Amino acid sequence: MNLVSIRIITADIDGLVKFYKKVTGMPIVQYTPDFAELQTKIATLAIGSTRTLQFFGGDQIAQASQNRSIIIEFLVDDVEKDYERLADFLQPYLVQKPTTMPWGNKSLLFRDPDGNLVNLFTPQTPEAIKKFESRKVEFDPN
Template identity: 60%
Template sequence: MNLTSLRIITDDLKNLVQFFEKATDLPANWYTEDFAEIVTPGGTLALGSTRTMGLFGQNITEAASNKSVIIEFRVKNVDDDYERIKDLAGTIVQKPTTMPWGNRSLLFRDPDGNLINFFTPVTPEAISKFGQ
């Protein structure tokens, strides 16, 4: 089994896609006006409008209400990315900080309030874990 993608459902798809294009420095692939993806070597961040959820059922998601998931991106240099996105992010929750498990981490919120973690492994153990 392979985790293929994570999908965020939003009321403002264009805004959220533009945010992630700027934050990740990757272009989005638009498939319809209600669905786009940001593809990385490790997985895909799918972004869909609330209209897409009608295909699955009624009242099964609520946009901009995530309180328990962190979307994480391993980046080359989290300090450089902080400088690049600090004015883009809605809220910086934690500036780059080295965590006890060996990753240097930047935690911020996207326009819908979802928590995003950019991290760079910095200790030998963390670097080894990610095969760098």
């Protein structure tokens, strides 16, 4: 079994597509006005509008902007460099500036416009670097 995708349900798909495109610097394919995907080497971040819920059984299946327990994480080459690039843009969303965590990653934590937590991180310690060596970042937005 492989985890291949996380999907965010939103009432503002255009806003989230623009937000994640700016944050990641990666292309996002918007297949329909109600569904888009940001594809990485490891997994996909899908963004679906609330209108897609009808295909899963109705509006009560998921509620947009209600998450307070999941963190969407992106492995990046240099979290400090990404913070410098995004500092002004992320100001209204910022939770924590780049900070080295006890498990060896330097993390930048912020919320997307729907309130979902997002973490950009770079492994710092030898143990953390080894853990992620097979998941090298394949896209450099600079």
